[in-house]
Amino acid sequence: MDEDVRAVVERHGEALIDSGLTQVEFAAALGTSASRFSAYRAGKTVPSAAFYLRALRLAASLKSAREGGWMTPQSAAREIHRALRQGDSLWALKMTLQGRDHLRELLRGHDEASRAWTAAPRTTGDRRWDALLAALTEHEFEAAGLKAPSWADAHDKRLDEDHAWVLPSLLLDEAEVRAVTPNWLAEHGIYAAERDLVTA
Numbered sequence: 020m021d022e023d024v025r026a027v028v029e030r031h032g033e034a035l036i037d038s039g040l041t042q043v044e045f046a047a048a049l050g051t052s053a054s055r056f057s058a059y060r061a062g063k064t065v066p067s068a069a070f071y072l073r074a075l076r077l078a079a080s081l082k083s084a085r086e087g088g089w090m091t092p093q094s095a096a097r098e099i100h101r102a103l104r105q106g107d108s109l110w111a112l113k114m115t116l117q118g119r120d121h122l123r124e125l126l127r128g129h130d131e132a133s134r135a136w137t138a139a140p141r142t143t144g145d146r147r148w149d150a151l152l153a154a155l156t157e158h159e160f161e162a163a164g165l166k167a168p169s170w171a172d173a174h175d176k177r178l179d180e181d182h183a184w185v186l187p188s189l190l191l192d193e194a195e196v197r198a199v200t201p202n203w204l205a206e207h208g209i210y211a212a213e214r215d216l217v218t219a
Contacts, residue, residue: 027071028062034078035060039085044093048081048138049074080134089132090121092156092170096140099148111148112186116218119155126163136160139170147184147209150176154207155216161203178208186211 038045046056049070058064066074084091090098095118102111125133136156143149153176157167170176178184185193191212200210 024062024065027065028060030071031056031060031066031074034074037078037082039081040093044141045074045078047141048077048093050139076134077138080132081138083130084125084132084135087130087132089125089130089135090118091135092118092138092140092152094118095152096143096149099143099145099152103143103145103148111143113218115148115152115155116216118152119159119216120218122156122159123162126159126165137168139168146182147178150178150184150207151209154204154209157207158203177206180208183208183210186215188212188215 035042035045038048040048042056042060043053046053049056051070055064059066059070081091081093095114098114098118099111102108102114122133122136124130125136140152143152153171153173156171160167160171185196186209188196188211191199193210196212197205197210199212201213204211204216
């Protein structure tokens with residue numbers, strides 16, 4: 020292995036550690052497979068310069084978010100998945116909204132850690148919750164006047180009408196929830212009263 024390839028291999032290993040993610044999570048965040056990323060780390064394949072720089076940038080953002088105590092799409096998806104596994108959809112919603120609130124604050128403060136939200140998370144294990152996390156992320160970026168990350172505005176993150184999801188409300192029936200759902204959320208096939216998406 021020549022000196023330059025060895026340096027790329029070492030930096031990819033450092034980036035993985037800095038990210039705080041598993042190799043599978045970091046590969047997904049970078050938009051590649053775990054096996055391909057493993058080949059980069061072993062020096063069997065040399066990544067493009069763009070991929071290499073993205074890995075370093077993303078790892079730095081994820082490290083900054085972790086050190087600042089901020090949620091990322093990966094940690095939000097992980098917490099949602101854990102809550103759903105335990106059958107606690109209320110906690111899953113709380114974690115989703117907490118992630119959204121963290122993103123909002125990062126974008127408001129123009130914090131470097133907000134770049135961590137450009138990285139695609141692994142699935143929560145439930146397509147509806149994946150769609151909700153994506154919809155909230157897209158909305159926060161657009162509200163900040165920024166282009167949403169590609170993972171958040173991807174067509175496959177939207178629910179079609181046959182699979183539309185109406186979040187339960189204590190005060191409203193399904194028709195009323197649909198009537199008061201903001202357009203930006205309904206476009207994702209998700210219906211929820213805006214007041215049910217507010218955190219205390």
